Amino acid sequence: MINAIKVVKTIILCSLLAMLPLLAQADAKAKEKTCPIVRIETEKLPGLNVPRSGHSAFIVNGELTVVGGHTSGFKLTPTAEYFKDGRWHLLQTVYPHDGGFSVVLQSGKVLLAGGFKDNLGIGQSYEVEMYDPVAHRFDGFGCLDQKRASAAALELDSGRVLITGNWYADDGMEVFDGHHRFNHLKPIHQPRYLPHLFRTSDGDVMMVGFLDNRGKKLDSLIVERMKGEAFRAPLFDNWRPLHCEIPLHGDDSFIGDREKGDYAYLLPVRNKDGQVAIAEVRDTVFSLLPTDSPVPTVSPWGEVYYYSPFYADRLHQRGYVMGCDSTGRQYALCVEYARVPAQLTLYHTDPLTDTIALTIPVMTDDGNLILTGVKPIDKYNFNFNPTSQIWLLCFNEESLTAASHAKGWLWVGLCLVVLIMIMTGIVLRKKPSPASKQTSEPQSIVDDELMNRIIQLMDTKKPYLSSELKVSDLANMLGTSSRNISDCIKHSTDKTFANFINAYRIDYAKQLMRLQPNMKITEVFLSSGFANETTFFRIFKAVTGMTPNEWKANVQSPLS
Numbered sequence: 001m002i003n004a005i006k007v008v009k010t011i012i013l014c015s016l017l018a019m020l021p022l023l024a025q026a027d028a029k030a031k032e033k034t035c036p037i038v039r040i041e042t043e044k045l046p047g048l049n050v051p052r053s054g055h056s057a058f059i060v061n062g063e064l065t066v067v068g069g070h071t072s073g074f075k076l077t078p079t080a081e082y083f084k085d086g087r088w089h090l091l092q093t094v095y096p097h098d099g100g101f102s103v104v105l106q107s108g109k110v111l112l113a114g115g116f117k118d119n120l121g122i123g124q125s126y127e128v129e130m131y132d133p134v135a136h137r138f139d140g141f142g143c144l145d146q147k148r149a150s151a152a153a154l155e156l157d158s159g160r161v162l163i164t165g166n167w168y169a170d171d172g173m174e175v176f177d178g179h180h181r182f183n184h185l186k187p188i189h190q191p192r193y194l195p196h197l198f199r200t201s202d203g204d205v206m207m208v209g210f211l212d213n214r215g216k217k218l219d220s221l222i223v224e225r226m227k228g229e230a231f232r233a234p235l236f237d238n239w240r241p242l243h244c245e246i247p248l249h250g251d252d253s254f255i256g257d258r259e260k261g262d263y264a265y266l267l268p269v270r271n272k273d274g275q276v277a278i279a280e281v282r283d284t285v286f287s288l289l290p291t292d293s294p295v296p297t298v299s300p301w302g303e304v305y306y307y308s309p310f311y312a313d314r315l316h317q318r319g320y321v322m323g324c325d326s327t328g329r330q331y332a333l334c335v336e337y338a339r340v341p342a343q344l345t346l347y348h349t350d351p352l353t354d355t356i357a358l359t360i361p362v363m364t365d366d367g368n369l370i371l372t373g374v375k376p377i378d379k380y381n382f383n384f385n386p387t388s389q390i391w392l393l394c395f396n397e398e399s400l401t402a403a404s405h406a407k408g409w410l411w412v413g414l415c416l417v418v419l420i421m422i423m424t425g426i427v428l429r430k431k432p433s434p435a436s437k438q439t440s441e442p443q444s445i446v447d448d449e450l451m452n453r454i455i456q457l458m459d460t461k462k463p464y465l466s467s468e469l470k471v472s473d474l475a476n477m478l479g480t481s482s483r484n485i486s487d488c489i490k491h492s493t494d495k496t497f498a499n500f501i502n503a504y505r506i507d508y509a510k511q512l513m514r515l516q517p518n519m520k521i522t523e524v525f526l527s528s529g530f531a532n533e534t535t536f537f538r539i540f541k542a543v544t545g546m547t548p549n550e551w552k553a554n555v556q557s558p559l560s
Contacts, residue, residue: 033293037300040332040347043538045390048373049090050079053386054121056102056247057360057372060110061133062522062532064362066372067112068097074120074384082136085521086537086547094140095127099149101247103161108133111161111176114148121383124149124169128182145174145182154197154205154250162205162226164188165195166213173226189222189230196241196309197250200283201261204228208236210243223284235269235279235286242268242276242321245307246360253310255319255337256282266310266337268321276306278321278335278342290341299348301327307358310335313367313395315468320347320369322361328353332369332393352391359391365467365531369393392538451492453478454485464504467531471497505529506543509536513552521548 048066055069067080076096081088093112100115110131117123126143144163151165159178162185165171171191176182192209199205205226212218221236256264265281266289276295277288297304308322317338323331328351336343352371359371371391457477463469474497475482489500509528512519525536540548 035293035296035344035346037296037346037348040349041394042349042352043392043394045370045392045534046083046087047390048081048388049088050077050081051373051386051388052077053373053383054098054116055360055373056097056100056112057362057370058102058104058110058249059362059364059532060104060131061108062526063133064370064372064532064534065110065131065133067102067110067131068093068095068100068115069373069386070096070098070116070119070121070383071386072384076116076119080131080138082133084533085549089136091136091138093131093138094129095125097125097127099167099247100125100127101148101151101153101163103153103155103250105155105159105161107159111153112138113144113153113163114151116149117147121149123147124167142180142182145184146170146172150194150247152195152197152207152248152250154199156205162197164197164207164224165192165209167193168214171213173224185226188224190218190224192218194244194248196248196253196267198265198267198281199251199254199263201263202283206281206284208233208241210241223286231284233284233286235288239269239271239277239279239288241279242270242306242309244309245358248309252363253312253319255312255314255317266312266319266335268306268308268310270306278310278337289335289337291335292339292341292343295333295344296346299325299329299331299346301325301329301348304331304346306331306333308361311361311363311369312337313363315365316367318367320361322359322369324357327351328357330357330359330371330391330393332395334395347393347395349391349393352389353387364534366535368395368535370534392534447488447491450478450480450484450488454488458504462504462508464501465508465527465529467526467529469501469529501529502539503543506540509540509548510544510551513548514555517552517555524548 050071052066052069052071056067058065064083065080069077071077076098078093078096080091080093097112097115099121100113103111105111110133112131113128115125117125124147126147128142128144129138129140131138147169148166150167151163153161153163155161161176162173163176164173172187173185174182175185191213193211193213193215195207195209197205197207207224208221210218222230223233224230253265253267255266256262263283267279267281268276269279270276274297276297278291280287280289302325304323304325306321306323310319310321312319318334318336320332320334323333330349330352332347334345334347360373362370362372364370371393373386458464463474463477471482471485475485486497489495489497493500505528509524512524512527522533525533530536537547544551
């Protein structure tokens, strides 16, 4: 026995010595702090009725909606579509709004205005209309103070909206009064194309851009203000806002807390060397956000071209900047901004097209991204051949877990140490006694007891009917930790927390459709705890193999 112990000690010592180069290499890798690159799952959703580009996209009244733009042949399309019951419903708009702007108002309606006047992206328009998503109706009601295309807008208060930006025409600030009138507010020092807009805690709004109203790079940037005086931010001596090729929604990049008076945004920026970084805008201070690694501009498949503003998922305290490459892959740079330093992960899809492609993303309530109108970029005809493609990027628990493993070089060595220790235990271990065979039973009993409590809570309180339910909420209800909840569900059901909760939601939805067959699908998914219809349809089909309507058709009677 003593000789066996000596042999094992010798093995451990030699193994540790052999592992020193590996551990040193892993430590060096850790110090480099390279951003992990992780594949993300995608799902192709039903395509649009009208191929389009230059459109607006948003979620309103629980429905993914696209409005305007131009279609094949670079022709204006005065149409809109909303996604409901697993398909796209086509509507007629009053005006086309190709390159126009949209603002989802606190009232629930959507202000749509401006855009190119003619086919081929020529001219600007004064045209304004309001969309009522409940009635699915568009009403033209007025005109802008000055004609605009490629402008940006932001709701201020009580339905008032600030508007600025233009393309090949004069620029300035104007305000919609929330009723019928658009009034000139003040001139600006630098006309801009698709500017970024940021609120401040004193009720002001700042605006900044990268290109002027003719698409030329601005030599020196001035930060304009709605109320205060324009100023220069030192950050812009070396960095410039990332140019965005898509329409901007004012608060997509907001990461602050209005109730606490904390107005903060994230803004992707680029320096003259081509390096991309993330800037934090907090009131009138512009500074670089500390990150755990540099933003990658090259992937294993080539250069990554970033083209979007920052889309904040405030529920999970992270957000994304979209990119693409020449192979047709889409990228989403994930910034976990609540961490210090912020943690970066670069997610990528498989090729969605056969070349570089731009798209308009929409953030869903559950933190996924929907890509609308993925269009291949061709030097000569990309505007003439828009597509109808719609893709869902699924930022699920499994993909986010994969990102954490990507940084685990150092753990390779530690795992080897653990493996050696296990082997040592096997060599030294005596014949198991009856008592040792029962060591795992207490853990099983603990899991069974907690699982019974979880099931009882789900059956009696039905917490899954809240679309904002998190594992921490369940842990608080049961007086335990989030880790215990997740591990218990995984061990007992072989499901993730999200899949476990969604299974309850789907069962509840089926019960509603069985007992109340005339209930609208919108009422069904909202009553069942789903945040939006897209997620509901995706998960329902994954669980049942059918769409909700197909499932309803197979139900013979309310009691079957």
